[in-house]
Amino acid sequence: MTDETADNIRWFSELGMDDIDQVGGKNASLGEMVSNLADLGVRVPDGFATTSSAYHRFIGETGLAEQISGLLDGLDTDDVRRLSEVGKEIRGLVVGQEFPDDLEADIRSAYDTLVEGSGEEASFAVRSSATAEDLPDASFAGQQETFLNIKGIDGVLDAIREVFASLYNDRAISYRVHHGFEHGDVGLSAGVQKMVRSDIGAAGVMFTMDTESGFTDAVFVTSAYGLGEGVVQGAVNPDEFYVYKPALRADRPAILKRNVGGKLTKMIYTDDATVGRTTEFVDVDAADARLLSLSDDEVTELARHALTIEEHYGRPMDIEWARDGVDGKLYVLQARPETVQSRRSGVIERFSVKSAVSKASTVIVEGRAIGQKIGAGPVKVMKSIDEMHDFDPGQVLVADMTDPDWEPIMKRASAIVTNRGGRTCHAAIIARELGIPAIVGTGTGTKDLADGREVTVSCAEGDTGLVYEGIIDYDVETTELDALPELDVKIMMNVGTPDQAFSFAQLPNAGVGLARLEFIINRQIGVHPKALLDLERDPDSLDPDLRAEIEEIIAAHPGPREFFVRRVAEGVSMLGAAFAPSPVIVRMSDFKSNEYANLLGGEAYEPHEENPMIGYRGASRYLSKDFAECFALECEALKHVRDEMGLTNVWIMIPFVRTIKEAEGVIRLLGEHGLVRGENDLKVVMMCEVPSNAVLADKFLDHFDGFSIGSNDLTQLTLGLDRDSSLVADGFDERDPAVKHMLSMAITACKERGKYVGICGQGPSDHPDLAEWLMEQGIESMSLNPDTVVATWERLGGLQKG
Numbered sequence: 001m002t003d004e005t006a007d008n009i010r011w012f013s014e015l016g017m018d019d020i021d022q023v024g025g026k027n028a029s030l031g032e033m034v035s036n037l038a039d040l041g042v043r044v045p046d047g048f049a050t051t052s053s054a055y056h057r058f059i060g061e062t063g064l065a066e067q068i069s070g071l072l073d074g075l076d077t078d079d080v081r082r083l084s085e086v087g088k089e090i091r092g093l094v095v096g097q098e099f100p101d102d103l104e105a106d107i108r109s110a111y112d113t114l115v116e117g118s119g120e121e122a123s124f125a126v127r128s129s130a131t132a133e134d135l136p137d138a139s140f141a142g143q144q145e146t147f148l149n150i151k152g153i154d155g156v157l158d159a160i161r162e163v164f165a166s167l168y169n170d171r172a173i174s175y176r177v178h179h180g181f182e183h184g185d186v187g188l189s190a191g192v193q194k195m196v197r198s199d200i201g202a203a204g205v206m207f208t209m210d211t212e213s214g215f216t217d218a219v220f221v222t223s224a225y226g227l228g229e230g231v232v233q234g235a236v237n238p239d240e241f242y243v244y245k246p247a248l249r250a251d252r253p254a255i256l257k258r259n260v261g262g263k264l265t266k267m268i269y270t271d272d273a274t275v276g277r278t279t280e281f282v283d284v285d286a287a288d289a290r291l292l293s294l295s296d297d298e299v300t301e302l303a304r305h306a307l308t309i310e311e312h313y314g315r316p317m318d319i320e321w322a323r324d325g326v327d328g329k330l331y332v333l334q335a336r337p338e339t340v341q342s343r344r345s346g347v348i349e350r351f352s353v354k355s356a357v358s359k360a361s362t363v364i365v366e367g368r369a370i371g372q373k374i375g376a377g378p379v380k381v382m383k384s385i386d387e388m389h390d391f392d393p394g395q396v397l398v399a400d401m402t403d404p405d406w407e408p409i410m411k412r413a414s415a416i417v418t419n420r421g422g423r424t425c426h427a428a429i430i431a432r433e434l435g436i437p438a439i440v441g442t443g444t445g446t447k448d449l450a451d452g453r454e455v456t457v458s459c460a461e462g463d464t465g466l467v468y469e470g471i472i473d474y475d476v477e478t479t480e481l482d483a484l485p486e487l488d489v490k491i492m493m494n495v496g497t498p499d500q501a502f503s504f505a506q507l508p509n510a511g512v513g514l515a516r517l518e519f520i521i522n523r524q525i526g527v528h529p530k531a532l533l534d535l536e537r538d539p540d541s542l543d544p545d546l547r548a549e550i551e552e553i554i555a556a557h558p559g560p561r562e563f564f565v566r567r568v569a570e571g572v573s574m575l576g577a578a579f580a581p582s583p584v585i586v587r588m589s590d591f592k593s594n595e596y597a598n599l600l601g602g603e604a605y606e607p608h609e610e611n612p613m614i615g616y617r618g619a620s621r622y623l624s625k626d627f628a629e630c631f632a633l634e635c636e637a638l639k640h641v642r643d644e645m646g647l648t649n650v651w652i653m654i655p656f657v658r659t660i661k662e663a664e665g666v667i668r669l670l671g672e673h674g675l676v677r678g679e680n681d682l683k684v685v686m687m688c689e690v691p692s693n694a695v696l697a698d699k700f701l702d703h704f705d706g707f708s709i710g711s712n713d714l715t716q717l718t719l720g721l722d723r724d725s726s727l728v729a730d731g732f733d734e735r736d737p738a739v740k741h742m743l744s745m746a747i748t749a750c751k752e753r754g755k756y757v758g759i760c761g762q763g764p765s766d767h768p769d770l771a772e773w774l775m776e777q778g779i780e781s782m783s784l785n786p787d788t789v790v791a792t793w794e795r796l797g798g799l800q801k802g
Contacts, residue, residue, distance in 0.1 A: 007051060007053055007054070008050060008051060008053070008054040008102065008103050008106040008107075009048055009049070009050060009051070009054075009106045009107065009109075009110045010022065010023055010027075010031075010048065010049050010051060011031075011046075011047075011048045011049075011110075012027070012030050012031045012034045012044070012046060012047050012048065012049065012191075012193075013031065013034050013035060013046070014031065015027060015028055015030070015031020015032070015034075015035070015049065016028065016031055016032045016035055016036075017029065017032045019031065020131065021052065021131055022051045022052055022053065022131075022189070023049040023050075023051060023052065023129055023131075023189040023191075024049075024052065024128075024129030024130050024131045024187070024188065024189045025129060025130075025131075025336060026127065026128070026129035026130075026189075026191065026334055026336060027049040027127075027129040027189050027191045028129075029334070029335050029336060030044055030047070030049075030191065030193070030334070030335075031049075032312075033309065033312075033332060033335060034046070036312060037308060037309065037312060040308050041304075041305070041308070042305050042308055042309065042332055043329060043330065043331045043332065044331065044332050044333075045193050045194040045195070045196055045331055045333070046114065046117065046118075046193070046194055047114065047124070047191055047192050047193030047194060048110045048114065048191075048192055049129065049189045049190065049191045049192070050103070050107065050160065050189055050190045051189060052131045052187030052188065052189055053187075054103050054106075055164060055187050055188045055189065056187055057100060057103070058097070058099060058100060058103060058164065059094070059164075061100055062097050062098075062100070064093060064094060064097055065184070067090075067093060068090050068093070068168065068183070069183075069184070071086050071089060071090055072086065072090075072173070072183055075173070075177075077173060077174045077177045077178070077408065078408075080170075080388045080389050080391075080408050080409065081388075081389045083170050083173065083174065083408060084170055084388070086173075087168055087169060087170040087173055090165075090168040091165040091166070091168050091169070092165075094161065094164050094165035094168065095161050095162060095165045097161070099157070099161075104157065107153075107156070107157060107160065108153055110192070111153050111156055111192070112153075114192065114194065118194050122151075122194055122195070123148075123149045123150060123151045123195045123269070123278075124149075124150045124151075124156060124192050124193060124194060124195055125146065125147070125148050125149075125150070125191075125192075125193045125194075125195050125333075126146070126147045126150050126156060126159035126160060126162075126163055126190055126191070126192055126193075127146045127147075127163070127190070127191045127193065127334075128145060128146065128163045128166055128167075128188060128189075128190065128191075129188070129189040129190070129191055130167065130172075130186055130187070130188055130189075131186055131187040131188070131189070145162055145163055145166035145169070146229065147159040147162060147163070147275055147276070147278070148195065148227055148229060148278060148279050149195060149199075149269045149270070149278040149279055150275065150278060151273050151278075152273060155273055155275055155278075156192060158275045159190075159275050160190040160192075162275055162276070163188065163190045164188055164190065167186065167188045169405065170405060170408060171405050171406070171407040171408065174407060174408045175407060178411075193333070196322040196323075196324045196331045196333065197324045197325045197326045198226065198227050198228060198322035198323055198324065198325065199226055199227050199266075199267070199268040199269045199279075199325070200268075200325030200326070201225075201322065201323040201324050201325030201326075201328075202223050202224065202225050202226070202293045202294060202322070202323045203223070203224070203226065203227055203228030203230075203231065203320070203321065203322040203323065203333075204221065204222040204223035204224055204228055204231045204238055204239075204320075204321060204424070205221075205222050205228065205231055205232065205318070205319065205320050205321070205424035206219055206220060206221040206222065206302060206303070206306050206319050206321060206424075207219070207220045207306075207316065207317070207318055207319070207338055207424065208306050208307070208309070208310040208316050208317045208319070208338070209316040209338060210242070210502045211338075211423060211424065211428075211432065212369070212370070212371065212372060212423070212463075212502070212503065213372075213502035213503040213505070213506055214506065215502035215503075215505060215506070215578060216316065217244065217245045217246060217577060217580075218242045218243060218244055218245060218256060218502070218577065219242070219243040219245065219248075219302075219303040219306045219307065220240070220241075220242055220423075220424075221240070221241040221242075221243065221294075221299055221302055221303065221306075222238040222239065222240050222241075222261075222422055222423065222424045223238055223239045223241070223292075223293045223294045223299075224236045224237075224238040224239065224261065224263050224266065224293055224422075225263060225266040225284055225288065225293055226265075226266025226267045226268055227266075227267040227268065227279060227322075228320055228321070228322055228333070229267055229279070230265065230266060230267040230281065231422060231424065231425060232320070232424075232425060232426055233401070233403055233425060233426065234401045234402065234403065234418065234420055234421030234422065234425030234426065234427050234428070234440060235265060235267070235281060235401060235420055235421070236261070236262075236263060236264070236265055236266065236267075236420070236422065237261040237262035237263065237264070237368075237420060237421065237422050237440075237441040238261040238263065238293075238422045238424070239258070239259060239260055239261045239263065239292050239293050239294065240257070240258075240259040240261060240422070240423070241255060241257060241258055241259070241294070241299045242255070242256040242257040242574065243255055243256065243299060243300065243303035244256050244573070244577045244645070245303075245307060246577075246580070246646070247577075247645050247646055247647075248300070248303055248304060248307060249307070250646055252644060252645055252646050253640070253644050253645050254300060254303065254645065255296055255299055255300065255570075256570060256573045256574050256577055257498070257570045257573075257574055258292060258299075258556070258566075258570065260290065260291075260292060260556045261422060261441075262289065262441070262443075263284050263288075263289045263293065264283065264284055264289060265281045265282065265283055265284060266281065266282060266284050267279050267280070267281055268280060268281075268282055290552070290555040290556060291555060291556050292556045294323075298323065298330060301330055302321055302330055305319075305321070305330070305332060306319055309332070309335050313335075313337070315337055315338070316337070316338040317335050317336065317337060317338060318335070318336050318337070318338045318339075318429075319332060319334065319335045319336075320332070320333040320334040320335075321333060339433065347478060347479065347480050348477075348478070348479045348506060348507065348790075349476065349477070349478050349479075350372075350460070350476070350477045350478075350479070350507075350787075350790075351372060351373050351374045351458075351459075351460040351474060351475070351476050352460055352474060352475050352477070352787050353374070353458055353460065353461065353468075353472065353473075353474045353475075354473070354474075354475070357472055357473055357474075358461070358468075361456075361468045361469060361470070361472050362468065362469040362470075363466050363467065363468060363469075364448050364449065364455065364467045364468070364469055365417070365439075365442045365443075365444055365445050365448050365449065365467045366439070366442065366464050366465060366466050366467065367417070367418075367439040367440055367441045367442035367443070367445070367464070367465050368421075368422065368423055368439065368440050368441045368463065368464070368465060369437075369438075369439060369458075369459035369460075369461075369462065369463055369464060369465030370416075370423060370428045370431050370432060370437065370438035370439065370440060370459060370465070371431065371432055371435070371436070371437050371438065371459050372437075372459055372460050372503060373435065373436070373437040373459055373460065374415075374437060374456065374457065374458045374459065374460050374474045374476075375396065375413075375414040375415030375436065375437045375456075375457045376396075376414060376415070376454070376455065376456040376457065376471045376472075377394045377395050377396045377414040377415070377454070377455075377471075378394075378395055378396065378451075378452050378453065378454050378455075379395070379396050379398050379449045379450060379451055379452060379453045379454075379455055380392070380395040380396065380397060380398065380451060381398045381399070381446050381449060381450065381451055382397065382398070382399045383399070383400070383446075385405050385406060388406070388408065388409050391409045391412065391413075392412075393412040394412070394413075394414050395412075395413060395414065396413065396414055396415045396416070396417060396449075396455055396457060397409065397410065397413040397415070397416045397417070398416075398417045398418075398445050398446055398449045399416075399417075399418055399419075399445075399446065400418065400419045400420060400446055401418050401419065401420040401421050401425075401427065402416065402418055402421075402427040403426055403427060406427070407430055410427075410430060410431065410434060410436065411434050411436070413436055414436070414457075415436060415437045415438065415439075415457035416431055416436060416437070416438035416439070416440075416457075417438070417439050417440075417442060417445045417449065417457060417467060418438070418439070418440045418441070418442065418445060419441070419442055419443055419444065419445050419446055420440070420441060420443075421440035421441050422440065422441060423440070425440065427440065428440055437457050437458070437459040437465070438457075438459070438465075439457060439459065439465030439466075439467060440465075442467075445467070449467065454470055454471050455467050455468060455469065455470070455471075456468040456470065456471055456472045456474070458474070460474070461500075462497050462499040462500040462503075463499035463500075464499070477790060477791075479790045484508055484790070484793055484794065484797070485793075485794075485797030486797075487793065487796055487797060488775060489774070489775050489779060489780070489781060489782055489796065490510035490511075490758075490780060490781035490782070491508065491509060491510055491781070491782060491784065491789060491792070491793055491796075492509060492510050492511050492512060492513035492514075492582075492583075492585075492758065492760075492781045492782065492783040492784070493507070493509050493511075493512055493513065493783060493784060493785070493786050493789060494512070494513060494514040494515075494516075494760055494783050494784065494785050494786075495512050495514075495515055495575060495786065496515065496516045496519035496520075497519060497523065498520060498524070498570070498571040498572075498574035498575055499523075499574075500786075501574045501575045501577075501578035501579070502574075502578050504578070504786045505578040505579050507786060507789050507790065508789070508790075508793065509579070509582065509789065510582055510583075510781060511579050511582030511583040511584060511585075511649070512575055512579055512582075512583070512584040512585060512783070513585055513708060513758050513759075513760045513781055513782075513783020514585060514587060514653075514708065514760035514783050515572070515575050515584055515585065515586045515587065516587055516590065517568065517571075517572075517586060517587060517588055517589045517590075517634065518589045518590055518591045518595070520567075520568055520571035520572065521568065521589060521591075521599075522599070523571075524567045524568075524570065524571050525563070525564060525567050525568070525599075526553065526599060526600055527550055527553060527554075527564075527599055527600040527601060528596060528599040528600060528601045528602040528604075528605055528606075529564055529629075529630040529633055530601070530604075530605040530629075530630060531546070531550060531599075531600065531601030531602070531604070531605070532550065532554075532560035532561065532563065532564050533560065533561065533629055533630070533633075535547060535550055535551070535560045536559060536560040536561050542601070546600070546601055549600065550600065550601065553600075561633065564633050564637075565633055565636050565637045565640065566637075568633070568634060568637035568638075569637040569638075569640045569641050569645075572584075572586055572637065572638060572641045572647075572650060573641045573645055573647055575650075576641060576645075576647035576649055576650045577647060579649070580647060580649050581649050582649060583649055583650075583651050583683075584647075584649055584650050584651065585651045585652075585653050585685060585708060585783075586638065586650055586651065586652060586653060587653040587654075587655050587687060587708075588622065588631075588634055588652065588653065588654060588655065589634060590617060590618055590655040590656065591617070592609075592612035592613060592615065592616075592617050593606045593607055593608075593609050593612045593615060593616045593617070594606070594609070594612045595612075613713075613716075613722075614717075617655070617656050618654070618655040618656025618657065618658075618687075619654055619655070619656060619657040619658070619662040619663070619665070619666045620656070620658065620662060622654075622666055622669060623662065623665045623666060623669060631669070631673075632673055635670065635673035635674070635675055636673070638650065638652060638675060639673065639674050639675055642675075642680060642682065643674070643680060648680055648681045648682070651682070651683040651684070651685060651705075652670070652675065652682070652683070652684045652685070653684075653685045653686065653687055653708055654666050654684065654685075654686050654687065654704075655687040655689065655710070656687065656689065656690065656713075657686050657687070657690070657693065657700070658690055658692060659692065660696065660699050660700065660703075663686065663700055663703040663704070664703060667684065667703050667704075670684065677705065683705040683706070683756070684704055684705055685704055685705050685706045685707060685708050685756060686700060686703075686704040686706075686707055686708075687707075687708050687709075687710045687760075688700075688707040688708065688709045688710065688714065688746045689709070689710030689711075689712075689713035689714045689717070690713070690714070690717060691714070691717055691718050691742060693707070693714075693746065694714070694742040694743075694745040694746045695745070697745055697746050697748075697749035697750070698749050698752075698753070701749060701750065701753050701755055704755075705755055705756060706750055706755040706756025706757055706758075707746050707749075707750055707755070707756070707757050707758075708756075708757075708758050708759070708760050708783070709743060709746055709747075709757070709758065709759040709760065709761065710760060710761060711734045711739075711743070711759055711760075711761025711762070711763045712761045712762065714739065714742055714743070714761075715732060715733070715734050715736070715739045715761075715763075716732065718736075718738050718739050718742055719731060719732070719736060719738065719739065734761065734763035734767065734770055735763075735767060735769065735770050735773075740773070743759075743774070743777070744777060747774075747777045747778060747779055748777075750780075751778055756780060756781075757779055757780050757781075758779065758780055758781035758782065758783055759774060759779060759781070759782055759783065760783040762785070764782045764784065764792065765784050765785065765788040765792050768795050771792065771795070771796055772796075775796065
């Protein structure tokens with residue numbers, strides 16, 4: 001290659017991160033991976049890049065630069081109508097301009113070389129790479145265009161001109177103005193890269209951290225059928241996976257979560273060679289949409305590539321990947337620094353809706369939550385970007401889908417709601433960067449929300465974002481982590497929803513004092529375990545409609561039994577990973593018979609009891625022959641999490657143990673299922689919630705590693721009242737002398753035996769005087785609901801000083 005050619009064209013294999021000023025962050029990163037990571041198994045399709053010098057000569061020598069400067073001079077980018085007019089005029093000028101002869105000759109020569117190694121039928125992606133794009137302190141995600149399935153040299157030349165023109169998209173112009181970049185200082189490189197045949201395979205995006213919480217020990221992978229641009233644009237609701245990095249490094253099973261996305265459509269090739277018409281969306285077969293688009297092995301391989309890339313760059317990364325439908329191999333198409341969570345400070349800002357307010361409010365639509373904030377205002381439904389000038393600041397933007405073209409009005413919205421899209425699409429990335437709550441993939445947002453209707457958009461309640469009717473009250477709490485005082489007691493959390501584990505783990509904590517397995521079963525399974533076992537044994541024994549409904553739910557999993565075990569293991573491992581190495585105390589399922597009956601198919605398997613609260617529950621249920629197979633499934637899931645995934649910080653808690661005989665029996669039963677107390681650091685604690693537990697505390701502690709006091713049931717049973725009855729509920733008080741006597745007996749016994757003792761009831765949050773008394777008694781930990789952690793922590797710190 002001559003020096004003159006090198007000034008116009010650079011091959012990926014010649015590039016590295018030192019070349020950003022010439023080929024932009026995206027193309028420099030491709031070269032960096034080709035040069036340094038190929039030997040580590042990271043496959044990057046070959047290609048070449050035009051240089052920013054070539055771009056600047058293209059607009060300078062042809063007179064374009066002067067024309068563009070004149071059009072942009074004095075432009076008010078908040079005037080979206082004028083912005084649209086100017087942007088369109090500039091792009092027309094660029095697309096209509098011929099290349100200088102030497103640049104076109106060099107592009108043709110490089111193309112010929114690339115085709116020689118790719119075959120005549122090969123097609124190419126032509127991507128933009130701005131010289132200020134994909135840098136740690138700037139996110140230009142998707143601002144310039146990408147053209148896929150480009151065939152022939154004429155198509156490549158046209159696509160490069162379109163890429164150059166896209167530097168003057170409305171969104172790119174607006175972004176540069178608002179972030180202080182001079183238009184003339186930003187250059188553009190076009191990358192020409194061999195296409196991966198994901199049109200007949202799968203593709204997606206992955207981040208080397210959780211995009212919502214900033215949790216850094218997991219790789220977040222999204223995947224859908226067809227070209228990845230469908231995921232990036234937000235046209236497809238993809239499958240989602242979380243992979244635990246420490247398990248990956250230890251060569252253990254590492255997948256924390258699998259979530260089946262809608263995947264109703266996919267982007268494939270067309271036969272039209274015209275730039276802009278080379279791809280199209282088609283429907284996905286319903287049977288395929290119900291399945292996961294990646295196998296566990298493929299998810300694991302992708303996560304390993306992500307880890308390799310992150311370790312090379314030394315920072316969290318945002319990576320696009322594809323699976324070739326011809327050779328079946330996985331390829332990395334792009335890698336850039338993650339630009340939102342990596343800039344987080346040491347201050348936690350938590351938005352929350354009080355439980356009573358949430359229960360009293362009507363949810364209109366729900367979807368995938370982006371960010372963790374809450375916004376409210378009147379709805380503005382927009383069918384087209386052409387309606388941009390009608391949007392007023394503070395409105396809730398509702399659309400079928402948004403893309404980066406909408407950025408000029410997105411920053412003026414109080415919240416964003418879309419029918420389509422996943423958590424890694426461009427709209428989601430921009431919403432995060434702007435700090436605006438967004439709910440994507442609602443399916444029916446534009447149908448169910450009408451112009452002018454006042455709504456509250458909440459992304460503060462886990463993975464599921466909720467759009468409430470009306471303007472509802474919510475709280476915003478800001479905490480500087482280094483301002484919290486040291487305490488004499490450990491503050492743990494009650495966490496029932498794995499979806500929020502990564503987020504809650506960002507709060508100051510000493511682990512999870514109560515994780516309810518029944519919450520996981522209810523949210524992630526929803527089917528009675530006996531119905532699943534009967535489906536496996538004798539499918540015809542089930543009602544045909546029930547069978548069809550269950551088969552639909554488990555379609556993406558190997559079988560009914562595997563579905564239950566896998567989903568329980570996913571929920572527990574998400575919690576275990578989020579809080580590692582701190583303890584996560586998982587209470588085995590404590591459904592009452594009426595609650596089990598509410599699961600799908602449950603009515604056929606559960607008895608009717610007059611008082612389920614003190615009936616067939618806890619240890620007595622585990623030890624019954626009727627429930628034996630179901631308990632075995634729970635044990636199998638816990639054993640997988642601890643022994644296979646290596647999350648030995650997961651402890652087991654047994655609820656509602658009435659007698660010493662039950663204590664002996666349940667410990668023996670756990671051992672029979674491979675969960676032997678003391679082996680592999682397994683700790684088994686008992687929920688101290690029946691008066692007999694406190695009265696015979698020392699004898700119960702012969703069989704357990706400690707107590708977690710369930711103050712709600714202990715108060716109810718000590719005082720002999722039904723806390724759910726309005727007739728006597730006023731008498732419910734954990735500070736009653738009889739209850740405090742029981743608490744003192746339990747705490748004293750654990751301390752004398754040198755065993756764990758904590759409390760996981762609501763009492764310490766509701767009653768500062770009870771919290772102070774518990775500290776005086778020497779309790780080891782208090783496990784609180786997450787929304788009360790900071791306030792209770794600060795209050796206890798004040799009590800210590802006093």
